[in-house]
Amino acid sequence: MAGRRRALYSSEDLAPLINPRSIAVIGASDRPGSLGARAMANLADFRGRIFPVSQHLTEINGLPCYRSILDVPERVDCAVLAIPSQAIEVVVQDCADAGVGSCVIFASGYAEVGSEEGIAAQERLRSIALRGGMLLAGPNTAGLGNLGTGAHCGFAEFPHGYAQRNGTIALVSQSGAVGLGLSQAAMRGTSISHVLTSGNSVDVDVADYLNALADNPAVDGVALVFEGLDSAARLEQAAMAMARAGKPIAVTKLGSSPLGAAAACHHTASVTGSPDDWTALFRRCGMVEVQDMSRLVETAVFLAKFRAFRKPAAVPAVSILSSSGGLGILAADAADRHGVPTPQPGKTTVQRLKDILPSFGSPRNPCDATANATSNPESILRCTEALLTDDQFDALVLLWGKAWRSPCFEGISELATNHGKPVCLVWMSQWSDGPGSTDVEKLPYVSLFRSLDSCMSAIRAWGAPHSFDTGG
Amino acid sequence: MAGRRRALYSSEDLAPLINPRSIAVIGASDRPGSLGARAMANLADFRGRIFPVSQHLTEINGLPCYRSILDVPERVDCAVLAIPSQAIEVVVQDCADAGVGSCVIFASGYAEVGSEEGIAAQERLRSIALRGGMLLAGPNTAGLGNLGTGAHCGFAEFPHGYAQRNGTIALVSQSGAVGLGLSQAAMRGTSISHVLTSGNSVDVDVADYLNALADNPAVDGVALVFEGLDSAARLEQAAMAMARAGKPIAVTKLGSSPLGAAAACHHTASVTGSPDDWTALFRRCGMVEVQDMSRLVETAVFLAKFRAFRKPAAVPAVSILSSSGGLGILAADAADRHGVPTPQPGKTTVQRLKDILPSFGSPRNPCDATANATSNPESILRCTEALLTDDQFDALVLLWGKAWRSPCFEGISELATNHGKPVCLVWMSQWSDGPGSTDVEKLPYVSLFRSLDSCMSAIRAWGAPHSFDTGG
Numbered sequence: 001m002a003g004r005r006r007a008l009y010s011s012e013d014l015a016p017l018i019n020p021r022s023i024a025v026i027g028a029s030d031r032p033g034s035l036g037a038r039a040m041a042n043l044a045d046f047r048g049r050i051f052p053v054s055q056h057l058t059e060i061n062g063l064p065c066y067r068s069i070l071d072v073p074e075r076v077d078c079a080v081l082a083i084p085s086q087a088i089e090v091v092v093q094d095c096a097d098a099g100v101g102s103c104v105i106f107a108s109g110y111a112e113v114g115s116e117e118g119i120a121a122q123e124r125l126r127s128i129a130l131r132g133g134m135l136l137a138g139p140n141t142a143g144l145g146n147l148g149t150g151a152h153c154g155f156a157e158f159p160h161g162y163a164q165r166n167g168t169i170a171l172v173s174q175s176g177a178v179g180l181g182l183s184q185a186a187m188r189g190t191s192i193s194h195v196l197t198s199g200n201s202v203d204v205d206v207a208d209y210l211n212a213l214a215d216n217p218a219v220d221g222v223a224l225v226f227e228g229l230d231s232a233a234r235l236e237q238a239a240m241a242m243a244r245a246g247k248p249i250a251v252t253k254l255g256s257s258p259l260g261a262a263a264a265c266h267h268t269a270s271v272t273g274s275p276d277d278w279t280a281l282f283r284r285c286g287m288v289e290v291q292d293m294s295r296l297v298e299t300a301v302f303l304a305k306f307r308a309f310r311k312p313a314a315v316p317a318v319s320i321l322s323s324s325g326g327l328g329i330l331a332a333d334a335a336d337r338h339g340v341p342t343p344q345p346g347k348t349t350v351q352r353l354k355d356i357l358p359s360f361g362s363p364r365n366p367c368d369a370t371a372n373a374t375s376n377p378e379s380i381l382r383c384t385e386a387l388l389t390d391d392q393f394d395a396l397v398l399l400w401g402k403a404w405r406s407p408c409f410e411g412i413s414e415l416a417t418n419h420g421k422p423v424c425l426v427w428m429s430q431w432s433d434g435p436g437s438t439d440v441e442k443l444p445y446v447s448l449f450r451s452l453d454s455c456m457s458a459i460r461a462w463g464a465p466h467s468f469d470t471g472g
Numbered sequence: 473m474a475g476r477r478r479a480l481y482s483s484e485d486l487a488p489l490i491n492p493r494s495i496a497v498i499g500a501s502d503r504p505g506s507l508g509a510r511a512m513a514n515l516a517d518f519r520g521r522i523f524p525v526s527q528h529l530t531e532i533n534g535l536p537c538y539r540s541i542l543d544v545p546e547r548v549d550c551a552v553l554a555i556p557s558q559a560i561e562v563v564v565q566d567c568a569d570a571g572v573g574s575c576v577i578f579a580s581g582y583a584e585v586g587s588e589e590g591i592a593a594q595e596r597l598r599s600i601a602l603r604g605g606m607l608l609a610g611p612n613t614a615g616l617g618n619l620g621t622g623a624h625c626g627f628a629e630f631p632h633g634y635a636q637r638n639g640t641i642a643l644v645s646q647s648g649a650v651g652l653g654l655s656q657a658a659m660r661g662t663s664i665s666h667v668l669t670s671g672n673s674v675d676v677d678v679a680d681y682l683n684a685l686a687d688n689p690a691v692d693g694v695a696l697v698f699e700g701l702d703s704a705a706r707l708e709q710a711a712m713a714m715a716r717a718g719k720p721i722a723v724t725k726l727g728s729s730p731l732g733a734a735a736a737c738h739h740t741a742s743v744t745g746s747p748d749d750w751t752a753l754f755r756r757c758g759m760v761e762v763q764d765m766s767r768l769v770e771t772a773v774f775l776a777k778f779r780a781f782r783k784p785a786a787v788p789a790v791s792i793l794s795s796s797g798g799l800g801i802l803a804a805d806a807a808d809r810h811g812v813p814t815p816q817p818g819k820t821t822v823q824r825l826k827d828i829l830p831s832f833g834s835p836r837n838p839c840d841a842t843a844n845a846t847s848n849p850e851s852i853l854r855c856t857e858a859l860l861t862d863d864q865f866d867a868l869v870l871l872w873g874k875a876w877r878s879p880c881f882e883g884i885s886e887l888a889t890n891h892g893k894p895v896c897l898v899w900m901s902q903w904s905d906g907p908g909s910t911d912v913e914k915l916p917y918v919s920l921f922r923s924l925d926s927c928m929s930a931i932r933a934w935g936a937p938h939s940f941d942t943g944g
Contacts, residue, residue: 033847108842109832112797118832142843156874175798177843177873178900184875185902227801254801257808259837263801266834291809293802294923297902325584326647329699329726329735330765336729337763360581360590362738365731370580371614371649375505401649402628402656428650430657430769432922433905450904451766 008211008238009135009204016101017135017144017204018194018212020077020151021048024069024100026091027082028052028060035082035106035155045150045160051076068094075099080143080153085109088139092125096132103129104153105138111200112140112266126202141199142176147186148193148218158195159186166444167305169297170194170219172209174201174226174270175254178293182223185297188433189441189448193218205229210238214245221304223296224251224287228270232281239285248303249287250461252296253278288461295454302447302458306422316394316463317341318424319387320366323373323380327399327428328366334452335397338460342366343392352386377408384412388419395422395459403427403434409443416445422462423447424455480683480710481607481676488573489607489616489676490666490684492549492623493520496541496572498563499554500524500532507554507578510627517622517632523548540566547571552615552625557581560611564597568604575601576625577610583672584612584738598674613671614648619658620665620690630667631658636690638916639777641769642666644681645697646673646742647726650765654695657769660905661913661920665690677701682710686717693776695768696723696759700742704753711757720775721759722933724768725750760933767926774919774930778894788866788935789813790896791859792838795845795852799871799900800838806924807869810932814838815864824858846873849880856884860891867894867931871924875899875906881915888917894934895919896927 011018023043029036040060043050051072054065066072069079069091079100081091085107095103110122122139129136137144143154147162156176168191173179179197186192193216196209206226213219222242229235242249255264255272264270282289288303290296318340320331335342342365345353353363356379362368367387373379380398387396398412409425416423423446427434432450440448449455483490495515501508512532515522523544526537538544541551541563551572553563557579567575582594594611601608609616615626619634628648640663645651651669658664665688668681678698685691694714701707714721727736727744736742754761760775762768790812792803807814814837817825825835828851834840839859845851852870859868870884881897888895895918899906904922912920921927 113832173798175796175801177794177796178798178802181799181873181900182902184906187903187906190902225798227798252802254798254805257805259808259814260801260804263797263804263834263836263838263840266797266836266840292806292923292925293900294902294925322649324647324649325735325738326645326650326697326699326726327653329647329732330650330724332732332735333726333729334764336731342731360585362735364735364738366735368735368738401653428653428765430654430662430766431659431905433903434656434659451764453764453766 008234009208011212011215014135014204014208014212016077017137018196019146019149020102022051022074022076023048023151023153024051024053024072024076024079025082026053026069026079028054028057028065030057030060038155039080039082042152042154042157043150046152047150069098069100070094072098077101078104078153080104082106082155089121089124092128096128096134100134102135102137104141104143105136106141106143106155108140110139114266122200122202129203136203138199139202142180142197144197145195147195156180159183159192161186162191162193164218165191165442167191167220167301168193168218169221169223169300169304170196170213172196172206172222172224174198174206178225182297189438190297190301207234207238210249211241214241214247219247220307221248221300223300224249225254225293227254227264228272230271232273232277236281236285239287243286246307248300248307250290250296250300250303251282251287252290252293295457298449298454299458299461302422302424303462305445305447309420309422312394312463314463315339315341316459317343317392318395318397318459319345319390319393320397320399321369321383321387322366322399323369323371324401325362325368327401328368331397331399331452332366334456337453338456340456340460345387345390346392349386349390353383356382356386377406381408381411384415384423388415388421393421395424397424397426397455399426399428401428403429403431403437405436405439409440409446413443413445424449424459426452426455480706481680483684483687486607486676486680486684488549489609490668491618491621492574494523494546494548495520495623495625496523496525496544496548496551497554498525498541498551500526500529500537502529502532507627511552511554514624514626514629515622518624519622541570541572542566544570549573550576550625552576554578554627561593561596564600568600568606572606574607574609576613576615577608578613578615578627580612582611586738594672594674601675608675610671611674614652614669616669617667619667628652631655631664633658634663634665636665637663637914639663639692639773640665640690641693641695641772641776642668642685642691643695644668644678646670646678646699647697650697654769661910662769662773679706679710682721683713686713686719691719692779693720693772695772696721697726697765697768699726699736700744702743704745708753708757711759715758718779720772720779722762722768722772722775723754723759724762724765767929770921770926771930771933774894774896775934777917777919781892781894784866784935786935787811787813788931789815789864790867790869790931791817791862791865792869792871793841793855793859794838794871795841795843796873797834797840799873800840803869803871803924804838806928809925810928812928812932817859817862818864821858821862825855828854828858849878853880853883853887856887856895860887860893865893867896869896869898869927871898871900873900875901875903875909877908877911881912881918885915885917896921896931898924898927
């Protein structure tokens, strides 16, 4: 595909798609559950101008409808095509003629079906867009959402209530369902600025999205999921732009198994390529590969929250603090599984811990502050300070038996900042979105994990050579 | 320890502890936050008789207080000792003299400290109990809860709202914090009948608990966590009793790393033993070892829900069904990582799937029912039936992009029963306790997972030779 040899889109190039000031919904509808009604509902928070286009209605939600995109009185940044696939090609041509900046196409049945007709139809869409200088997201995409501006150009619901803070991540996913599923992390407090999906990626692909996010001040890091790209070099170039901006990328690559690769070909017509080649590329760019996607968001948030902290040792050493010996043992076992060193604290630290702990506590690594600490949060704060002060440790892993927000967490976040070392809070509960989850996620310098293995693998990856640590 | 050569306690032996009809709280208090007040509060749902013992109060919550356990007018099944460690020994002797059936001791500072005094003090408690024919839980324990009767003998809160159903599990944990953390699974819908912790296990240990649960009709399976036992043979004997009863055990063994083993010695004075020896024992007994404890409860519930289903192949094969190609690819990759075969459906099945799916769907394995299925749950039901009918598959893995309860789930649970094959529903969302979680957990023949790796590793373990499948 000749188009793929073009340069990456910049944030300015992609602005009509990622940060549109005006959006037309073609096929706007008031029929509950229809694509057109859902696309309209998703724009409820959008602060820009909305132009519904409908052949049947004259008005929706108080907005006048237009019969065609050609009738809209201004050049629209983004057109969302909530129409059956038979009508797509004519409408895409209309959009190009109307000087629309970008098109989002949900419809399926293109290259992913594998038929000659599907491939040809997709290629025609690409040509129309290219000639018209119009960006194209999809086809076969769930769309994209800018959660800061409310520009939610999709048929499924994107999360609401975004507020910028340290550790904000963007989700970039080829698969719409994957991007939308991950975006529910916002419901438990993760700060997500964008959910960008690309589907068949006939024009805009995940590499373009990454490149455009590199200079976006709202974004501290990215969680990336994709199946394949026809130019690995473009991904590498985009990842290096992110690295130069000091922004980490955690990535789950789909299609690492033969069956998965075959399914990817059926899904978005992607050639997944050799898993080893991709892993090598990820390493070159300092991207952190996460196989178990349920750990992807926690890993991305951890890397994003602490990106401005000092570079750790290649293999970061951690101290472990808990109010339960059993939890400490589990953490020591998990550190061992992931090759994370857990040295013993120095003499001064041991003495400081002894002064804080009851006689049956354990001034070691793992440090057992005993169940006494559950009714004495001050002792947890003092142990945290003692362990963060010790030069041997790059980070602190703090274990919490149940899901709840302790009054000491704010102070712990402050201590982490003062010492320039991450604190990873691990909820050893099965109530992973339990009380206080959203508040804890908001702490600027505490990273919340729901599994020790998720935590320890993230810490291990943090220490690996990262181009985003060295600035190049 | 000579006591450890005794036979395992039976359910009848342990009844005064696990299923008490009367409970004395020694050190009962109305001071908010105190151990004594918390122990009283935890008995709010208890249907048996409660005897508060206090040196200061004459009445608590309308119940008369006794100055000593010796003043209580009946032989109490269980005494909960919410008193400082200095007073423990005298009170344990009083309990023995009063003919109390069992004692629960929270206090720390015994063998786990490693001091001669601590070891000697613990040994004295054991002797008093042994001579008096009184069971002893602890010391250094968080206590135990019978969630069916409300006999919550602990200082921390156990979950409420238990209702028996298929797939009910008991939690058995040496560490109190671990047991309590896992018990929060009840908040997202897991049916938990008992939370039994043993602490220093001077008398009753996790092997006794297992043995006593084998013939408990409320219990379909157990999630077990422990650090060490001074008699592996007793655990093996108890696990075989569970196996004979057809009840699976999922186990996380603490202290598999050198540092973890050292910490275990500090924690409950446990000698953790060689990890390989334990793994060999688990295999002999058909216990399923789970390293990542965040997957333990899901694994135990899965094995418990489907324990009456037909025995699968040694390596069970699965079909994968989703409404998103991306999710299907991820599942295929995860199956590959865990060695779970994913054969292609037979010709008849392919034809049935073709008749159900739109032209751009994928009548393969993984089966992509496309986003159309999200608004057409009937097609998911029909695909489920087609795939469960195919003899090649031992189970179905159904992927769900977001956390929500579909109206088709009840029907899917019925199909699973009719075909005698498990359906594993995997929520590919980061909102793991999202809307509908508690309802979905209640479905008798659908197992909910929050990660593909958790699901595939459970399926792989299900196929391994299990003594609980063969009845011996």
